[in-house]
Amino acid sequence: MYTTASVFFKTLADAGITHAFVNWGSDHPAFLEDLRRQQVENDGKTLLEIVTCPSEFVALSAAQGYAQVTGRPAVVIVHVDVGTQSLAGAVHNADRGQAPVLIFAGASPFSASGEFKGSRNEFMMWHQDAHDQPAIVRQYMRYTAQIQSGKIASKQILRALQIATSEPKGPVYLWARREATEEDVDETAMRTVVPRWPAVTMQALSSHAVHSITSALLDAEFPLIVTANAGRNPATVPLLSQLSSKLAIGVLSVAPSALSFPGNHPYFLGNIFIGKLPHLEDADVVVLLDVDVPWADATDNEPRKDARIFVVDTDPLKRTFGWSHVDAEMLCAADAETALTQLLGALETPEVDFAAVQAKLQVRRNRLDKAHEERLATLRAAETRLAPDGHTLSVPFILGALRDAASAGTASRGEKVIWLNEAASCSALIWNHIAATQPGSMFMSGGTALGWVLGASIGASIGARVDGTGTELVVGITGDGNFLFGAPTATYWIARRYGTPFLMVVLNNRGWASPKLSMQGVYPSGIGSHASGEKLSVGFGETHNADFGGIAAAAGGAWARKVERGEEVKSVFEEAIKVVLLERRCAVVECVIESI
Incomplete structure (x- = not known):
């Protein structure tokens, strides 16, 4: 016998999901029954590795850590409205950390007299019947949806994963009444291999943006790149290192969520979390690369009046923030890896005369070398x-x-x-x-x-x-x-x-x-x-x-x-x-x- 829960597990496994961090409850009988079916039919193995978590907050934090390390989504399963509430601040972290996590919660049955398999049979199911359960987390989610039948469950799961893994990545929330998860499904549905739905391909910089940014970086006396989150894609780190080395550009990391620049790079100017950004007031060109809050104006941070500022980000307007603004010459919605590859490629074209800028680049290198040595000496002395x-x-x-x-x-x-x-x-x-x-x-x-x-x-x-x-x-x-x-x-x-x-x-x-x-x-x-x-x-x-x-x-x-x-x-x-x-x-x- 197969149910919607069977479809749920199979769809996730077909989509490449390996782990589910779970806290079971009265809304999950079909899931527990299907897990045992999987064990019996597969020599004790289940389609997903189940990690039982006595705390929903820990479950979602673990799923985020898994996603951060692997770059792939994990699943969290919790119990009705109370389990959703117990996810607590981990929901905020998954949202702001752009972690691709699929959260599933059951919901109190809608029937109360045995009309369907899964009807209410325990007193707390009346208490747990919230008017709008997804509202608990909706403003932090990239997508919320109710699974109402096993016949469409696969498509809803695949859509949720597709959205979770498309930029800006983040958590998604699916929920279902118990009757829906207990619904019987035809055996043929279990024999069909579900194709994976690809994430959206992020756009590149326009040719105008590539020309404007490379020209500005070449002409600058002291250019600066400020980043924080580009390293969520590890492939960006060597590219940013190459760009910094080639053009002698200092790099600052401001409130980072992932390593975006090697700590031992000679042009690294440090990690900043609060206060005045070093070197900002000296920079005549500033590129903000995947950084949520490059600086706080109230802490004496102000670029030069004539500084040219470029923003390159998956979401340069920070649409999920109540307020965010940077006075910039250009806002570019682009993938960091693609943008860096474009900028490096533009520097290899015949139009770029490196011989003409060698003297300027050497001045920049000397300045950065000195700043790097002073910074390291300060750090080592403190230790x-x-x-x-x-x-x-x-x-x-x-x-x-x-x-x-x-x-x-x-x-x-x-x-x-x-x-x-x-x-x-x-x-x-x-x-x-x-x-x-x-x-x-x-x-x-x-x-x-x-x-x-x-x-x-x-x-x-x-x-x-x-x-x-x-x-x-x-x-x-x-x-x-x-x-x-x-x-x-x-x-x-x-x-x-x-x-x-x-x-x-x-x-x-x-x-x-x-x-x-x-x-x-x-x-x-x-x-x-x-x-x-x-x-x-x-x-x-x-x-x-x-x-x-x-x-x-x-x-x-x-x-x-x-x-x-x-x-x-x-x-x-x-x-x-x-x-x-x-x-x-x-x-x-x-x-x-x-x-x-």
Whole structure:
């Protein structure tokens, strides 16, 4: 016997989906029955690998991490309106992070007297019958639709996946009443191979745009490229590196969600998250390449009055933002990989006389070389220093030791490590000190709902395994507040159950620094500007901290250590990495830093 649920699983498998992160409920009898059918008929195997998740937030975070690493969509299945609500801030992250994820939720049956298979038979089905269930998430979705029959389910699923994987990529939401998922379907439907529906091919730059941008870059005294998200497509990273090297263009990364430029490139000017952008006021040409918010005007960021500004983005108007604007000469809706290929190609034409601009390019190279050396010297000096009191750990000190331990402890010398960064106020420090170099090697959520990093570590581990690219180690770096947001008990249970070991480094400043920093930004001399985090109700205090490693150990058998002294850091990281690599279990290292 086959049902709409059978069609659901088969369509996803035919479309290349490999994993579903699930939290089952009373709306899923047909799905559970069909999974058992698959096991019986296929020597215990199911069409999709099912990852049972005791937290819907973790499920969607894991699906996003999987999509970020593989570039392919994953599926999340949740329970009616309450499961949809429990996706929580992970919905925001999947939207802003442009993660191609298909979310499916069942819904309360519409019949109540046994008129259909699947009619209401439990009391809570009246409570769970929301007037407009998709409205819970609709404004964050690229597409929402109700599956009303198994006869059309395949087409609706394929349309949802097609939209999710077309730029700007993002989450989609399908839902169905229980009667629809329980509907019997003909066996012939299960024998038909469902063809995949391709994503939309993104447009290229117009010839006018190519000429305008290349001419401006060649003529500029000090051009600058500002990016953030181009590295969501790893193929863009070497192209942007080539363009920067060829024309001596400095590159800034502003609030990145993926590594878009190698951290060791001589023309890299750093990662910025808040405040004044270095070099912006000097640039006479600025290209904004797949960047959500290139700068905040209120923090003394203003390009030169005569600067020529070009925007190249999959969505240059940022249509999903309530407000966004950049005064630009040209807004170009284009794929970053295609646009960079076009610009590099234009530089190889006979019309470009490189001999005529060699002197100018050399001046630019000299300036960038000097900025690069000064930046590296500042970073390395910071890594040698503890906090001002002389004994408390500083974040740069921790990160330098962690980077070196990952390099020494892996066969690839750190080249095949995936880094997941979610430490809010320390995010820029993590990007700059870890200085990852490989495309697809560092990610953030792309949104602002904290807690992503724990579930994403599971998804990244599974994604790396599916991709088969030889990833050796997954490392997450987070804060103590973020760790608690991430539903750690559910995360570490899942990690042990499904064999996804990772190292989690917790920077413990005993609270949430970001709200305090935001307050100080508005009230720099206010009466709260020098108050402790605990006085401001954003601190956890010195004596009420959670046992972060203990939580992970209790929930998932993780190895855990707490570090407070500088001489301990190196050896603890080395041991933690061995635990992950050799024992194949999670490790948590809590690093105590200055209290907020």
